Amino acid sequence: EDVIHEHVEIMPDFPGGMAALMKYLGTNIKYPTISQEMGSAGKVIVQFVVDKDGTITNPAVVRGVDAYLDKEAIRVISSMPKWKPGVQNGKKVRVKYTVPVVFRLQ
Numbered sequence: 001e002d003v004i005h006e007h008v009e010i011m012p013d014f015p016g017g018m019a020a021l022m023k024y025l026g027t028n029i030k031y032p033t034i035s036q037e038m039g040s041a042g043k044v045i046v047q048f049v050v051d052k053d054g055t056i057t058n059p060a061v062v063r064g065v066d067a068y069l070d071k072e073a074i075r076v077i078s079s080m081p082k083w084k085p086g087v088q089n090g091k092k093v094r095v096k097y098t099v100p101v102v103f104r105l106q
Contacts, residue, residue: 004049004094010087012050012095014080021080025101028076032068036105040066044073044101052092054082065103073101 014021035041048059059077064070077099086095 008086008088013084
């Protein structure tokens, strides 16, 4: 069965937890020059599936800012290390997860 769950007993976890995830995003985001020049900033909401082995699949922008920021958010989410997978009834399952990627102009 290849169901994608929304909520499970044990939700997937980025290695090191939420703080580590925010640090990872902060370290790995390359703010697109064109977006900086246009003054684009904000939150790109990205949804993806954490697979049974912790792999990130199907990243998609749920709410975007502009094409360049959206693309960068997808790139960074796609390049994340494997997560600790979600667990339901003692079994590893696929779980849909949503993360905000914040772009702030300095």
